[in-house]
Amino acid sequence: MRIELAGVTKIFTDEKKVLDNISFIEDFKALAIIGPSGGGKSTLLRIIGGLISPTTGDVFLDGNKIIFDERYLIQHRRQIGFVFQAKGLFNHLNAQQNVMLPLVNVHGYTKADAQKIANRLLARFGLSADKHKFPNELSGGQQQRVAIVRAVAVKPKLLLLDEPTSALDPELTGEVLAMLNELRYDGLNIILVTHEMGFAKKACDKLIFIVNGRLAEYGDSERLFIRPHTAELASFLNRVLEWGI
Amino acid sequence: MALYRVFIKGTNDKITLLQKFLNIVIAVALFLLFFFFSAKRLSINFDFSFLWTFRYRLIQGFATTVELSLVSLILSLLLGFLSAMANNSRILAISYFSKVYVQFFRGTPMIMQIYLFFYIVGTAWGVDNRFLAGVLILSLFEGAYIAEIIRGGIDSIEPTQLEAAKAVGLEAGQTLRLVVLPQIIKRTLPALAGQFASIIKDSSLLSLISVIELTQTIREISASNFAIFESYIFLGLLYLSLTFPISMYTRYLEGKFSYEN
Ligand SMILES: Nc1ncnc2c1ncn2[C@@H]1O[C@H](COP(=O)(O)OP(=O)(O)O)[C@@H](O)[C@H]1O
Ligand SMILES: [Mg+2]
Numbered sequence: 001m002r003i004e005l006a007g008v009t010k011i012f013t014d015e016k017k018v019l020d021n022i023s024f025i026e027d028f029k030a031l032a033i034i035g036p037s038g039g040g041k042s043t044l045l046r047i048i049g050g051l052i053s054p055t056t057g058d059v060f061l062d063g064n065k066i067i068f069d070e071r072y073l074i075q076h077r078r079q080i081g082f083v084f085q086a087k088g089l090f091n092h093l094n095a096q097q098n099v100m101l102p103l104v105n106v107h108g109y110t111k112a113d114a115q116k117i118a119n120r121l122l123a124r125f126g127l128s129a130d131k132h133k134f135p136n137e138l139s140g141g142q143q144q145r146v147a148i149v150r151a152v153a154v155k156p157k158l159l160l161l162d163e164p165t166s167a168l169d170p171e172l173t174g175e176v177l178a179m180l181n182e183l184r185y186d187g188l189n190i191i192l193v194t195h196e197m198g199f200a201k202k203a204c205d206k207l208i209f210i211v212n213g214r215l216a217e218y219g220d221s222e223r224l225f226i227r228p229h230t231a232e233l234a235s236f237l238n239r240v241l242e243w244g245i
Numbered sequence: 246m247a248l249y250r251v252f253i254k255g256t257n258d259k260i261t262l263l264q265k266f267l268n269i270v271i272a273v274a275l276f277l278l279f280f281f282f283s284a285k286r287l288s289i290n291f292d293f294s295f296l297w298t299f300r301y302r303l304i305q306g307f308a309t310t311v312e313l314s315l316v317s318l319i320l321s322l323l324l325g326f327l328s329a330m331a332n333n334s335r336i337l338a339i340s341y342f343s344k345v346y347v348q349f350f351r352g353t354p355m356i357m358q359i360y361l362f363f364y365i366v367g368t369a370w371g372v373d374n375r376f377l378a379g380v381l382i383l384s385l386f387e388g389a390y391i392a393e394i395i396r397g398g399i400d401s402i403e404p405t406q407l408e409a410a411k412a413v414g415l416e417a418g419q420t421l422r423l424v425v426l427p428q429i430i431k432r433t434l435p436a437l438a439g440q441f442a443s444i445i446k447d448s449s450l451l452s453l454i455s456v457i458e459l460t461q462t463i464r465e466i467s468a469s470n471f472a473i474f475e476s477y478i479f480l481g482l483l484y485l486s487l488t489f490p491i492s493m494y495t496r497y498l499e500g501k502f503s504y505e506n
Contacts, residue, residue: 051411078414087405088412092428102413105423150413 001062001158001189002027003048008057010043010213018043019054020213030190032200032221035210036236041193042162044210048191049160050076061158078106081151081159086167088147089135095122095146096131099153107154121149125179141172145179152183159183161192177203197240201225209233284474293475299466306462307483313380313458314445314487320384321444322437325391332396343392350389355450358386363454379451379458387444394436398429435498442488442495449484459483 003026010019019040033041046052048059053068060066066076082088089098096118103114122131125145135143144164151159161180165173177199184190184203194200200207200221207221209232217224217233228234251264284291296303331343350358362382372378402425410420452461460480467476 049412051408074414074416077412082409082412084405084409084412087403088409090406090409090424090428091403092424092431101423102415105419106414154413 001029002060003031003191004058004060004063006058006060008044008047008054008059010040010047010052011055017213019047022057022210022215024208024215024218026206026208026218028189028191028204028206030184030192030204031206031208032204033191033193033208033210034195034197034200034236035216036212039210040213041210045160045162045191045193049080049082051082078154079157081148081154081156083144083147083151083159083161083164085163086140086143087135089143089150091135094132094134095127095138095142098135098146099150102150102154117153118149121153122146125149139172140168141175144168144172144176148176148179148183152188156188158189158191161190161194163193163195166195195240197225197237209236211236289474291475291478292472293479295466295470295472296475296479299462302462302466303459303483306457306459309376309457309462310445310448310459311487313376313383313448313451313456314441316380317383317387317444317448318441320380321387321391321440324384324388325395328388328392329395329399332392333399347389347392350386351393355382355386355447356453358382359450359453375451375454375456379448379454379456383444383448383451386447387440390440390443391437394433394440395429397436398433399425401432402428431502435495435502438491438495438498442491445487445491446484 005022005024008019008022009017011017022044033044035041043052047054048061048066050066050068050073053073058065067073089095090101093101096115099118099122100111100114103109103117104111109117119128119131122128125148127142127145127149130138130142130146133142135146138146148159148161148164164180165176168176173196177196180190180192180199181203190204192204204221206219207224208218209216209224209230211232217228217230224233225237228237250258251267254260328343328346331339332347334340334343359382362385363378367373367378372381406424406428407420410424415423448458449460451458452464455461457465463476463480467473
C-alpha cells in the first residue's frame with residue numbers, strides 16, 4: 001500500500017503544533033511509527049484513521065485523497081480497522097458480540113453470517129473458549145486479540161494500531177505480536193505505533209520516526225536501525241535499545 | 246459436617262439453601278420476638294380481626310398506592326432523564342436550571358415540598374385534584390434523584406467507548422442506540438429499581454394532603470377504632486410486600502451486571 005502525507009499539520013486548541021508539516025511518501029506492508037512519547041504519534045495515526053482531521057495538509061492512501069468531512073470520513077473509517085492501546089472493546093458486549101457488532105450494524109451481514117465469521121476468527125486466534133466472556137473477564141492480551149479480531153473481521157484494507165501492547169506484560173505482548181505477524185503474512189497492510197523495537201525492526205518493512213511533531217527520519221526499517229542518518233534517531237535508538245532487543 | 250457449621254460461615258464456604266433458610270428464619274424470629282416482648286411489657290393484646298371489616302377500603306388504598314407509585318415512576322423517569330440531559334446542555338441557563346432543580350428537591354424535606362407545592366403552586370394554578378397533585382409532587386421529588394442516577398450513568402461512559410464506536414464506523418444515532426444507552430441502562434438499572442422502592446415508601450407522605458392512599462386509609466381507620474399498633478404493623482407488612490420483591494430484584498440485577506461491566 002502507498003501512503004502519502006503532504007504538509008500535515010495539527011494544532012489543537014492552543015497554539016502548539018502537535019504535528020508540524022509532515023510530508024512523506026512510502027510503499028509499505030507494515031509501517032511502524034516510533035518516537036518519544038508526546039511527540040504526536042497517536043495524533044498522526046488518528047488522522048490517518050479519519051478519527052480526527054488535520055488543521056492543514058492532505059493524506060492519500062493508494063492515491064486516494066482522504067476528504068476530511070464527516071460524511072466521507074464515516075466511509076473511510078469503515079474500510080479501516082483501528083485498535084487502541086487498551087479498553088477499546090465495548091464493555092457491555094462479550095467477545096463474540098464485540099466482533100459481530102460492526103459486521104451486522106455497519107457492514108450489513110446477517111446475524112448468522114456474522115456469528116460464523118466471528119467464531120471462525122476467534123477460533124483461529126485461540127479465543128474460542130473466551131468468546132462468551134465480557135471484556136473485564138478477559139486478560140489484557142485477550143482483550144487486545146479480540147480487539148484485533150473485531151478490526152480485521154470486516155476485511156479492512158488497512159489496520160491501524162496505537163501501541164497495542166504497551167499495557168501488556170512481555171508474555172502477553174508476545175501473543176499479540178505473533179497474531180499481528182500472522183495477519184501480515186495474510187497480506188493485511190498494517191500501520192502501528194509501537195515501542196517494541198524488535199517487532200519494528202523484524203516485522204515492519206518501513207519506519208517513520210517522529211519527534212516533537214516533526215518527521216525526523218523515515219525509510220526502510222532495516223536501514224534506520226543499522227544506519228540512522230540523524231543524531232536524534234541514533235540517540236533515541238541508543239536509549240531504547242540500551243539493554244538490547 | 247459439625248452442627249455448628251450450619252450456623253457459621255467459613256471464609257471460603259458457599260451457603261447452602263438449607264443454611265440460608267434456617268438462618269433467615271432465626272433472624273426473622275429474633276426480630277419478631279423483640280416486638281412481641283415489647284408489646285408484652287405494655288400488655289397490649291393484638292387483635293387484627295377488625296382489618297377484615299375494612300377490607301374494601303384497604304384494598305382501595307393499596308391499589309391507590311400502587312397506582313400512585315407506578316405513575317410517579319414513569320413521570321419521574323422522564324423528568325430525571327430530561328434533567329440529566331439538560332444538565333449537560335451547552336445552553337447555560339438550561340444546565341443551571343437542571344442543577345437548581347436537583348439541588349432544591351434533593352436538599353429539602355419532602356414534607357416541605359408537599360405543603361409548598363400543594364397549597365401555593367397547586368392553588369395558584371388550580372390543581373385541586375389531590376391524586377394528580379400528589380403524583381406531580383412525588384415525581385418532581387423522585388425525578389431529582391433519578392436525574393443524579395442517570396447523570397452518573399452518563400458520566401461513567403468512558404471516552405474510549407465512544408472513540409471505538411467511531412472507529413468501527415457507527416453513525417451518531419447508532420452509537421447512542423448500540424453503545425451508550427445499553428451501557429447506561431445496565432449501570433443504572435439496579436439503582437433505578439431501588440429508587441422505585443423509595444417512591445413506594447415516599448408516597449406515604451402524600452397522606453399529609455389527604456390523598457387516600459394506603460397510609461391515609463390506615464390513618465383514618467386507626468383514628469376511628471384506636472387500634473393503632475395493629476393498623477401500623479399491618480401497614481408495614483403491606484409496604485414490605487411491595488418493596489421486598491423489588492429489593493430482591495435489585496440484588497439480582499446488581500449481581501447480574503457486576504461482571505458484565
Ligand atoms: N485532543 C487533544 N487536545 C489537545 N491536545 C492534545 C490532544 N491530543 C493530544 N494532544 C497533545 O498532543 C501532543 C502529542 O500527543 P500524542 O499524539 O498522543 O503523542 P504520542 O502518541 O506520540 O505520545 C501531546 O502534547 C498531547 O498533550
Ligand atoms: Mg500515543
